[in-house]
Amino acid sequence: MPIEIVTIPCLTDNYAYIIHDKLSNKTTLVDAPDFDPIKKQLDERKWGLDNILITHHHDDHIAGVSNLIEQYNPIVFGAESDKNRLPKLDVGLLDRDKFSASNLIFKCIEVSGHTIGHVAFYCPSEEIVFTGDSLMSLGCGRIFEGTPEQMFRSLNQLKNLPDETIIYSGHEYATQNAKFASTIDPYNPDLVNRAKKIMENVYLQIPNVGSTLIEEKKTNPFLRADQKEIRAVLGLENSSELEVFTVLRKMKDNF
Numbered sequence: 001m002p003i004e005i006v007t008i009p010c011l012t013d014n015y016a017y018i019i020h021d022k023l024s025n026k027t028t029l030v031d032a033p034d035f036d037p038i039k040k041q042l043d044e045r046k047w048g049l050d051n052i053l054i055t056h057h058h059d060d061h062i063a064g065v066s067n068l069i070e071q072y073n074p075i076v077f078g079a080e081s082d083k084n085r086l087p088k089l090d091v092g093l094l095d096r097d098k099f100s101a102s103n104l105i106f107k108c109i110e111v112s113g114h115t116i117g118h119v120a121f122y123c124p125s126e127e128i129v130f131t132g133d134s135l136m137s138l139g140c141g142r143i144f145e146g147t148p149e150q151m152f153r154s155l156n157q158l159k160n161l162p163d164e165t166i167i168y169s170g171h172e173y174a175t176q177n178a179k180f181a182s183t184i185d186p187y188n189p190d191l192v193n194r195a196k197k198i199m200e201n202v203y204l205q206i207p208n209v210g211s212t213l214i215e216e217k218k219t220n221p222f223l224r225a226d227q228k229e230i231r232a233v234l235g236l237e238n239s240s241e242l243e244v245f246t247v248l249r250k251m252k253d254n255f
């Protein structure tokens, strides 16, 4: 494969991602929770840093940006609509904008809900998407600034990507997410298997990110508000999908 993706654990439970194109020797970072662990990975591979893509304004996704700019002088991409809360952008992106980084074409998808102005970065040729704190392994981000409706809409946009798309999200929350999902969808055999695999990965210290969209569609309760088994557990057989999603998100907040 001409590209390599490096998953970098940062801070307590954050992930940054490096996307390196071997042909052009160009390197792109998605989110910068911290400077040192990212620099270490770049140095070990003797890579520079050409681009930084920022998913949203929270400190645990941007704290390393200023030091990285000083050291590597990359081009910084982020949501134009949130530019006042982000580090200084070289390229402000609108929903659906396409741009080139690491010799790849990415599409910016607005996925507000966790924050307003949150974006995901989708690369169709590699079938990968970087979702930050929107869609996560077996979960989704907490709704801090948007409405449940916005988050629901954002997740549906991601749900419409091809099934094989690999989801890279901003945190290692899979253990808690699996515990919650198991209370909502206890008889789902795919979820039972996935929860087991997550526990194994945690034991082996393997990140639980890089799931496929089809896996999420089969097991992530936040993408399954249309499923009658989940509706039955919640006693919401006749509610809309948005109502079911809203209840699920509230339950998870208090889980």
Ligand SMILES: [Zn+2]
Residues within 6 Å of the ligand: 056, 058, 114, 133
């Ligand atoms: Zn966040």
